[in-house]
Amino acid sequence: MANGVLVLAELADGAPAPITAELVGAAQRLNAGPVSAMLIGSGVEGAAARITGVETVYVVDNPALAEYTNDAYTQAAVAAAQQAEPAVILLGQTDTGRDLAPALAYKLNTAAAMDTIALEMKDGRLHTTRPAYGGNARAVNSFAAAPAVATVRPKSQDAVEGGSAGRVVKVDFAAGAVRSHVTARTVASSEGVRLEDADVVVTGGRGLGGPEGFQGIEELAHLLGGAVGASRAVADLGWRPVAEQVGLTGKVVSPTIYIAVAVSGASQHMAGCSGSKNIIAINKDPEANIFKAARFGIVGDYKTVLPALIAAVKKAKAGA
């Protein structure tokens, strides 16, 4: 009988990425039997001991898994799932999870609920809540097929850190046909604090009028020890790199302070920042949607407000 929850562990620089502990936390809170993890890659077995809060870590370690491909990773995840026989499989709504979950679900004769933000067991079945319509609506789904596969939005779940490491089980795996191949890969370099991890994020929108408008944004972010974010409009216009995009199709951030400057606050943008503890909006339009989600706001032209804010922060820092 299928039982328990299997989560896909992801690594960053050889250690469990934050999403891994978030998935373990979500899995434990489901109270749906033993929690286990699957760890997929090449030369990753050593990291298995660092995944905590799980009973078992199913490791699929194979040279064919050195680079992510949909084919090879789907085969590996199917192999791990068949060995673990879980009732629920959770993945992060990350590059990997987005790409892998629908294929994995299909191969297991089930379906994937994507980008979920709340999960609960009701009458023994997983119910998931996810934003739909660009964040304007919430949809609650239940599963008519098993196992239930869901991806979980980063930062939507409290992480469980610590606890004991799981028993390591190596999964027998022989890679089948891998049809797609990565021929080149460039990693976007970012200086300073990583956007997803930053405690302060200062985001600029299309209202800045051009890439020059970001000088003040960078200065304020630097002063507050934070990272720079961008709306999609800005990334699409090429003013800032895609790596800085916050939102439904960009990154999810949940800093203590999120300062949105000349950002209208479209629902798809808010999908990436609504988990922030304090949203501060600077916009010349008092009706802008961003003010509906903000705790503090300044109505005004960024050209005068931003320099004044930078000066005020400098003054406060000097006084402290």
Add this chain to the structure above:
Amino acid sequence: MHIVVCVKQVPDWDIPPASFKVDEAAKKVVPPPGVAPVPSQFDAIAVEAAMRIKDAAADTKVTIMSLGAASARDVIKHGLAMGGDEGVLLVDDAFNDLDSTGTATVLSSAIKKLGDVGLVLTGRQAVDWDLGVTGTLIAEMLGAPVITFAKSVTVAGGKVTVERVLPDAFETVEAPLPAVVTVSNELGEPRYPKLQQIMAAARKQVNQWGAADLGLDAAALAPRLTLERLFVPVTDTKVEIMEGDTPEEQADALVRRLQEAKLI
């Protein structure tokens, strides 16, 4: 080569959040009066990707395919005005309220019926449900490889080459044809049809197929996911607007509040 582009008709997403309404009993979105549905944003960009391939290789045939209500003919016509050659409209009462697996089953069955398709393009996600699964499911059902989040798509020598956009990286990925590629906004703006092209599109062929034409019955379309509830979340944040006669006063007020709240 024959390319199929899957285009979904969706409610216009570019409306003020305040006019977004849901009929909770019907579990459906109620579009504001007078606002017509549109092609899903990424799907128009997928049509653009197909047209760029056709620009480079004139012997390319592009079919625009949509599953939906009879009104979905409009989004097919839009794709034809952008330069598509033919349309396939999939309408049937049996196709109402399908889940993603059902949606992909209908689309992949129609693609199989066309027979000679080398490349299927979809959007990275539909702008209404945002699931981002249909392209991958079509690939699974066709037994073809899938490459997601394309910023460019080129075809040569029986292979498709895709630049993928990831939050922290760009990748170049190759796969043999036939293949499925899902397209992201970084590919660029879709071309704007000229009046002449819109008139020409009116004369292009659109085939309409239902469940029987595709040999599909209710069992083949049985849902795997059930929609229990659809609602608009309530937010109760109340913004505190900084008062002041000058930007300096407003900025000082903000910093003071942030200090009081022990945020800086």
